[in-house]
Amino acid sequence: MKIQTKFHGEVQLDTENIYTFQQGMPGFLNEKKFILLELDDSPFYVLQSITKAAVAFILVDPFKVYSNYEVKLSDEVLEELQIQSEQDVALFVILSVKEPFETSTANLIAPVILNQTKKMGKQHILKSELYHTQHALFEPPVEQEVK
């Protein structure tokens, strides 16, 4: 099938690559079908709704950016997404891309968890005091820290 996307124009996709988010996402409860697209030449991905082109989240692998980031998937999440092994799981965080790019932030408290095997996904809200919705993507430059 063909769909309109925000960043990739019209895309031809296999229905077997569609992820089902049974509960939608907070703020977008009606969007339940997404595909994962790569962004050329970047470590970023796009989680694109197949029904609304405007609903497209920029994702990044948090473990590549935040070396101390930790997520524990509860039994309820494993069950809900029918996760059976570590190989099933892909985990991303959503970026808010801003201008200038250095001010962009990542939402570490609500990562997107995908079961790549069963093609199921959810945005999972962590019970953690350590994380929030707006972590800086980059360390501020030293000279700015001094001011």
Added chain:
Amino acid sequence: MLVLTRKIKESIMIGNDIEITVLAVDGDQIKLGINAPKQVEIHRKEVYVNIQQANNEALETKVDHLAHFNKLFKKE
């Protein structure tokens, strides 16, 4: 909005399997106990609202925006 008055240790039922009990009252703080099926997610409202807002904000990325930052992150 339905308004109910409860005393300490009294509960309300939501549907057949969600029970909310008033455990303690201390000034303007109220401690609630919640019994619900495991698949029912329970969050402080402000946490949930923050995530809704963050999701909305995340969609504001412009297409040309992205072309620009793509250049900064060529895959090795």
